[in-house]
Amino acid sequence: MTSPAKPSEPVCGFDLEHSWTEAWDFSRPLNFNHGSMGFTPRVVLARQEEISRRINAGREEFVREGGFSQLDDARKALAAFVGADENNLVLTANVTESINSVLKSLTFAPGDEVLVTNHxxxxxxxLIDECARRQGFQVVKAEIPYRLKAEDDVIAPIMAGVTAATRLAIVDHISSPTAMIFPVARLVKALGEKGVDCFIDGAHAPGQVDIDLEILGAAYYGGNNHKWLCAPLSSGFLYVRPDRQAEIMPAVGSGYATAAHDFITRFSWQGVIDFVPRLMIPDTLRAMHDMHPAGWDGIYRRNHALAAAARRLLCERLGLAAPVPENMIGSMFTLPLGPIQFPPEEMEKSPLHRGYDALVKSHGFGAIFSQFGDDYIVRVTAHLYNKLSDYEALADALAAFIKDHQS
Ligand SMILES: Cc1ncc(COP(=O)(O)O)c(C=O)c1O
Incomplete structure (x- = not known):
C-alpha cells in the first residue's frame, strides 16, 4: 500500500481523515458498498433489540395499547424528514413494495406506454415487463449515456422518449448501476407539462441528498430508509400526491385496503409483520443526526466531499476519467475500469460477483461492480465510517484487479 492521502481542507469542521468508524460493527476491515443494503450503527441496533424485546414480552398488548400510534408517529417523523405532508406518505418495507403498489394499482388502456431508462x-x-404483459402497457426505454457533461444529457433522451401515449415515467433519483443524481425536479416539471406522471425511484436518495417531496411534486416517490439513512432492514416509504391517492392500493393489503378507506388507512395494516424496523425510524433519524455537529446537513456535505475527493484520488491513481461532473454525484460514484476480461469459469457468476469476489480474495474487502453497456464499472460509496485514506487501499486493490484482468 502507498502512503495515506494527505488530510484535506476541513468540511463542516472535520478533515476527511476524521471518521466515525467506531459507531459501526463490520465483518470486513473496509467498506465501500453502502449502496446495496446500507449498514446500521451500533447504537440503533441496540435500541432495535430493546424495542424488539419489549414487544415480544406482550405482542397483543403492544398492538392494542399504543402500538398503532407509535407506528403513526414514526410515519409522521419520516414525512417531516423528507418534506412530505403527513397525509401523503405511508411506510413500506422497501422501494420494491412501493413500486409494486403503484404499478399494480394503475389501470392502462391498450397502447399506453411506460417510459423507463437504461440506468x-x-x-x-x-418486474415492469411482467406488469406490462399482465396490464397491457408497452415499455419504452430511454437510452441515457454513461459518460455525460451535464444534466441536459439526462433530460434530452428521456423527453425524446415521450409520446402521446406515455402515461408514466419511472426515473431514478440516484441511479443504482451508475450512481448518478438525476435532475428530478426538472424532469418532474418537464414531464408534467407533457401530461406524464413520474414514479421517482428514490432508493438511494434519503440520507444522501436533502429531499422535499411536496416541492418536488412527483405523482409517486418510493424511498428506502435502510440504505443511506442507516435504518434497520425492511424500512421504506411511498409518497403519493393527493390527486393520485384514490387509485393506489398496497401491494400487500388487508381489511383496510379498500376504496372506502383513505390512502393512509389502506396501508396502516398489511397483516402481522415485524413492526420494529418501522418503529426505529425516529431513533435512527435522531441517532444519525446527533453523530455530526451539523446534523444531517453536515452528513450530506461531508459524505459528498469525501466521495468527490475519493473519486479524484482513484482517477489520479488509476489513470481513469470520471464519467459525470461532480454536481451529479452524491455520496457514491462509479468509474469505468476499461477493457476487463474474466476467465471462463468466472463468467458463470453475475457481473457484480465477478469483481466483488476478486477484490475480497485479493484484499479482504469488496465493492460493487456492474456491466453497463461495454463498460465494466465499479461503484464506490462514502459514509461516516469511511475516511480518505481508505480509498488509497481501494486504489491498490483496483490497480491489481485491472492488471490481473486486462484484456
Ligand atoms: C435504484 C434502486 N431501486 C430499487 C432498489 C430495490 O431496493 P429494495 O430491495 O430495498 O426494495 C435498489 C436496491 O439496491 C436500487 O438501487
Whole structure:
C-alpha cells in the first residue's frame, strides 16, 4: 500500500481523515458498498433489540395499547424528514413494495406506454415487463449515456422518449448501476407539462441528498430508509400526491385496503409483520443526526466531499476519467475500469460477483461492480465510517484487479 492521502481542507469542521468508524460493527476491515443494503450503527441496533424485546414480552398488548400510534408517529417523523405532508406518505418495507403498489394499482388502456431508462435498478426491467404483459402497457426505454457533461444529457433522451401515449415515467433519483443524481425536479416539471406522471425511484436518495417531496411534486416517490439513512432492514416509504391517492392500493393489503378507506388507512395494516424496523425510524433519524455537529446537513456535505475527493484520488491513481461532473454525484460514484476480461469459469457468476469476489480474495474487502453497456464499472460509496485514506487501499486493490484482468 502507498502512503495515506494527505488530510484535506476541513468540511463542516472535520478533515476527511476524521471518521466515525467506531459507531459501526463490520465483518470486513473496509467498506465501500453502502449502496446495496446500507449498514446500521451500533447504537440503533441496540435500541432495535430493546424495542424488539419489549414487544415480544406482550405482542397483543403492544398492538392494542399504543402500538398503532407509535407506528403513526414514526410515519409522521419520516414525512417531516423528507418534506412530505403527513397525509401523503405511508411506510413500506422497501422501494420494491412501493413500486409494486403503484404499478399494480394503475389501470392502462391498450397502447399506453411506460417510459423507463437504461440506468434502472437491475431487478426492475423484469418486474415492469411482467406488469406490462399482465396490464397491457408497452415499455419504452430511454437510452441515457454513461459518460455525460451535464444534466441536459439526462433530460434530452428521456423527453425524446415521450409520446402521446406515455402515461408514466419511472426515473431514478440516484441511479443504482451508475450512481448518478438525476435532475428530478426538472424532469418532474418537464414531464408534467407533457401530461406524464413520474414514479421517482428514490432508493438511494434519503440520507444522501436533502429531499422535499411536496416541492418536488412527483405523482409517486418510493424511498428506502435502510440504505443511506442507516435504518434497520425492511424500512421504506411511498409518497403519493393527493390527486393520485384514490387509485393506489398496497401491494400487500388487508381489511383496510379498500376504496372506502383513505390512502393512509389502506396501508396502516398489511397483516402481522415485524413492526420494529418501522418503529426505529425516529431513533435512527435522531441517532444519525446527533453523530455530526451539523446534523444531517453536515452528513450530506461531508459524505459528498469525501466521495468527490475519493473519486479524484482513484482517477489520479488509476489513470481513469470520471464519467459525470461532480454536481451529479452524491455520496457514491462509479468509474469505468476499461477493457476487463474474466476467465471462463468466472463468467458463470453475475457481473457484480465477478469483481466483488476478486477484490475480497485479493484484499479482504469488496465493492460493487456492474456491466453497463461495454463498460465494466465499479461503484464506490462514502459514509461516516469511511475516511480518505481508505480509498488509497481501494486504489491498490483496483490497480491489481485491472492488471490481473486486462484484456
Ligand atoms: C435504484 C434502486 N431501486 C430499487 C432498489 C430495490 O431496493 P429494495 O430491495 O430495498 O426494495 C435498489 C436496491 O439496491 C436500487 O438501487
Amino acid at each position: 434502472i435498478y437491475v431487478n426492475y426491467p423484469a
